[in-house]
Structure formats: structure tokens, C-alpha cells
Amino acid sequence: MKTLRLGLIALSAAAAAALSPAQAGTMILGGYPSQLMVIDEAKGSITQEVDLKTGLPVSMRLSDDGKLLYATTITTSGIEVLDVATRKIVNSFSLNTPAVRYRFSGGVPDPTGRYFYILGTRIDKGIDAFRISKPQFMVVDLQTKQVVKTAELEPDDQKFGARGGLMLSPDGKTLYAFRDKILVVNTADLKTVDHFDLSKPEYPGMQDVSFGGGVGRLQTPGQFVSLFETEDPYIHNKTFGVARLDLDTRKFTFTPIGPSPKALSGLEVSPDGKYGYTVAVTGELGSQRCEFWRFDLGSNKALDKSEFQCRRRFYFGMSGNGQKLYIYGAGFDVAVYDAKTLKPEGAWELTHDITMSGMVITR
Structure with a gap:
């Protein structure tokens, strides 16, 4: 009975975290030892595995x-x-x-x-x-x-x-x-x-995945929009901000926002281009604090933040419609958060340990 009860709780959490069919896209994640997992966002479950x-x-x-x-x-x-x-x-x-x-x-x-x-x-x-x-x-x-x-x-x-x-x-x-x-x-x-003279911020766990899906070129063809860091040449304090790079003309603009935390992920942009989300990590191992940060990309200002449970290594993503935020990696589950409230909604249990290959959302 205890096993059944725990199973029902897990199913309820997955159902609550899933998107409606009209809103949902298809998520693709890499899995050990040699798979691509195709996940229906409406169901929060794997529909296909590609070897x-x-x-x-x-x-x-x-x-x-x-x-x-x-x-x-x-x-x-x-x-x-x-x-x-x-x-x-x-x-x-x-x-x-x-x-x-x-x-x-x-x-x-x-x-x-x-x-x-x-x-x-x-x-x-x-x-x-x-x-x-x-x-x-x-x-x-x-x-x-x-x-x-x-x-x-x-x-x-x-x-x-x-x-x-x-x-x-x-x-x-x-x-x-x-x-x-x-x-x-x-x-x-x-x-x-x-x-x-701009650098990508260090990503919690592994940096390479922040470019997996071409994040930042989703809204405006030919432009890359993401978070970057700059460092002053004297006391080497790092400042993060939003940079917009025109891939054709090689021109960029950089708007500083504030001092850089210990670790900062790349930028996830909502489909309407109005809001950006990142993950910031402060503190040392054993006393780390992990937070979602939300930005107004029109004014390049930080709006709010919310703490979530840290993992030893993790990656960050967003649903295709921009309504959900995902924390995943170094395990078999995807934690789902509401993009408006930044609060947890549930988790999806997968069949393979997730690799460092990043997340891709398709329709």
C-alpha cells in the first residue's frame, strides 16, 4: 500500500507539471549510455527513444x-x-x-x-x-x-x-x-x-550545454542575445549583463545589470521576447544557494528572484511556450517550475540518466 501511495503521488506531481496539449511541445534530452529521449511536454513522459x-x-x-x-x-x-x-x-x-x-x-x-x-x-x-x-x-x-x-x-x-x-x-x-x-x-x-572582450558566465556543472539549442537566436534571426560577463582591468571585479550580438554585422551592445554571482547560467528567453530567465548560484559546497532570476529584456532590469533546491550538478531550460522552467541533469528526473511564480510544480521521472548534452524543444 505504501508503494502504491508513493506511486500515485509521483503520478499526480507529473500530471500537475505537464502542459496542456495545445501548449505543449516536444522535449529532447540525451540519455546514458547512447540514447536521445523524446518527451511529450503535455504528458511529462517519454514517447520514444532514439538509439x-x-x-x-x-x-x-x-x-x-x-x-x-x-x-x-x-x-x-x-x-x-x-x-x-x-x-x-x-x-x-x-x-x-x-x-x-x-x-x-x-x-x-x-x-x-x-x-x-x-x-x-x-x-x-x-x-x-x-x-x-x-x-x-x-x-x-x-x-x-x-x-x-x-x-x-x-x-x-x-x-x-x-x-x-x-x-x-x-x-x-x-x-x-x-x-x-x-x-x-x-x-x-x-x-x-x-x-x-566579453565572456560567457560559468554554468553550474558544465558550461557547454548553454549553447545546445541555439538559445538567444529564437526570437530575432541573425541575432544572439544572452548573459555575458565583463571584468574591469584593475581590481578584476566581474559584472554581468545582457549582450545583443548581430551575427551579420559583428556589432554588439552590452548593458550591465550588477555584480556577478559565483556561477551564472545562460539566458532563456520567453517566446514573446519580453522576459529572460537565468539561474544564479552563490556560496560554497554545503551552503550553496540556487535561485531563478527573471529580467525585463525591454529595460534590461532584474525583476524578481526565487530560491530552489540545489543539486550537485544541474542544467537549466525552458518549455517551448515559456510557461515552465526546467532543472535537470545528473539524474533520472526533470524538475518543473512555473515561470510566473518561479515555484515548483512537480517532476518527471525518465528512463535514462540525463547526459550533459543540453535540452532541445521542438514542435
């Missing part, structure tokens, strides 16, 4: 038209392409060979869908040792399934390693790498042509 032949997913990225999802895997350095409408894998391959391996955490497709840009390292197996390259930009031909072009990062940019989210301009001519500074790269020769 990935190349291994554990570590990043996901939607094409600009929302028709294809690109997943990268760490097990064999693979790239898999999912048709969003049919939920079928239409392209799947590994870059690794017996003599050469690659390491990268994500990438971005070009507007034609032919090429895929990544930032990573190449590892060559020699007779007596493995030789690891310096961090480099790479272009993968999705038809020939090979790396067709590479270029090492400039010496001053290599200290940050092969990490950072990537974005492409709509015309495919400019690549942006979000690291300790924003690198502006010419895709014709993969040479860095400019730097912006």
Missing part, C-alpha cells in the same frame, strides 16, 4: 529551420543527424579511426547543411606515443564524413583549451566562438579576425 550508433551524446544543436537536430557523441567522436519530423537518424558516422582520434564537445552546422564546424583537438597514435594537437577549428564534411579543413587557434587564444560554444552568421561567412573572450572567425580560412 545512437556512435555512443554517448554530449551536445545537441537544431538547424536554423528547426528541421534537423545535430548530436555529437564522445564515445567515438561521432556526429548523428536526426530528422525532427520523423524522429529518424538520417546521417551517422564517427570521425575516429584506428590511428586518429578527435576530441570535441559540440559544433554548429552551416546554412547549407553540408558542413559542420567544431572546436577540438586531434590525437595521432604513433609508434611509441600519442601526439595531441593544439586546439583548432575544424570543418567536417557531412557527406564525405571527414575533416576537410583545420586551423590552429592563435597562441593567445589557446590557453582556454578546446572549449567554447559556437555560432554561425546566417550567411555562413563568420564563426563566433564564445570562450574567455568572443572570437570572430572568418570561415573561408578559419582565421580569427577580431575579439570582443
Whole structure:
């Protein structure tokens, strides 16, 4: 009877947290050991599991038209392409060979869908040792399934390693790498042509997932809107604010909001573009405080905040209609919060441990 009672409580919580069918979208999450979990937001449950032949997913990225999802895997350095409408894998391959391996955490497709840009390292197996390259930009031909072009990062940019989210301009001519500074790269020769002195905030747990779904380019094509940090050159105090980057003209504006907390996630934007949400973490392990922060993007002002239960490692997302906020990762559940009240509504129990690949919402 106790087991039945607990089960009914869990079902009631999931039902309360689910969206109505008219409002709901489809959520896609990566799962251990090699799955993509397709979740109906209306039901709060998995409707399909897609097996990935190349291994554990570590990043996901939607094409600009929302028709294809690109997943990268760490097990064999693979790239898999999912048709969003049919939920079928239409392209799947590994870059690794017996003599050469690659390491990268994500990438971005070009507007034609032919090429895929990544930032990573190449590892060559020699007779007596493995030789690891310096961090480099790479272009993968999705038809020939090979790396067709590479270029090492400039010496001053290599200290940050092969990490950072990537974005492409709509015309495919400019690549942006979000690291300790924003690198502006010419895709014709993969040479860095400019730097912006802004950095992405550190994300609780893992930073890479904040670019998984192209967050920030949902409302205005050709623009990227997110939270960034800047640091003064004298006493090195960090300030966070909202930055708007035009991916075609390379122009950006930055509006400071306040002192940076210990950790700050990326920005989730409501469908109407009026409100932005982030997660802030303060304090040390054992006494951490985790909060939702809500912003008015019209005035770039903080509106309110609300504390929620911390996890040792977690990620942050938003429903397709902007009415729900999600906390997930390092476990089998997705915690659901109301975006207006910032209060908890329930949790969805899944079938696989959630990976660091981020969250993608489709219709």
C-alpha cells in the first residue's frame, strides 16, 4: 500500500507539471549510455527513444529551420543527424579511426547543411606515443564524413583549451566562438579576425550545454542575445549583463545589470521576447544557494528572484511556450517550475540518466 501511495503521488506531481496539449511541445534530452529521449511536454513522459550508433551524446544543436537536430557523441567522436519530423537518424558516422582520434564537445552546422564546424583537438597514435594537437577549428564534411579543413587557434587564444560554444552568421561567412573572450572567425580560412572582450558566465556543472539549442537566436534571426560577463582591468571585479550580438554585422551592445554571482547560467528567453530567465548560484559546497532570476529584456532590469533546491550538478531550460522552467541533469528526473511564480510544480521521472548534452524543444 505504501508503494502504491508513493506511486500515485509521483503520478499526480507529473500530471500537475505537464502542459496542456495545445501548449505543449516536444522535449529532447540525451540519455546514458547512447540514447536521445523524446518527451511529450503535455504528458511529462517519454514517447520514444532514439538509439545512437556512435555512443554517448554530449551536445545537441537544431538547424536554423528547426528541421534537423545535430548530436555529437564522445564515445567515438561521432556526429548523428536526426530528422525532427520523423524522429529518424538520417546521417551517422564517427570521425575516429584506428590511428586518429578527435576530441570535441559540440559544433554548429552551416546554412547549407553540408558542413559542420567544431572546436577540438586531434590525437595521432604513433609508434611509441600519442601526439595531441593544439586546439583548432575544424570543418567536417557531412557527406564525405571527414575533416576537410583545420586551423590552429592563435597562441593567445589557446590557453582556454578546446572549449567554447559556437555560432554561425546566417550567411555562413563568420564563426563566433564564445570562450574567455568572443572570437570572430572568418570561415573561408578559419582565421580569427577580431575579439570582443566579453565572456560567457560559468554554468553550474558544465558550461557547454548553454549553447545546445541555439538559445538567444529564437526570437530575432541573425541575432544572439544572452548573459555575458565583463571584468574591469584593475581590481578584476566581474559584472554581468545582457549582450545583443548581430551575427551579420559583428556589432554588439552590452548593458550591465550588477555584480556577478559565483556561477551564472545562460539566458532563456520567453517566446514573446519580453522576459529572460537565468539561474544564479552563490556560496560554497554545503551552503550553496540556487535561485531563478527573471529580467525585463525591454529595460534590461532584474525583476524578481526565487530560491530552489540545489543539486550537485544541474542544467537549466525552458518549455517551448515559456510557461515552465526546467532543472535537470545528473539524474533520472526533470524538475518543473512555473515561470510566473518561479515555484515548483512537480517532476518527471525518465528512463535514462540525463547526459550533459543540453535540452532541445521542438514542435
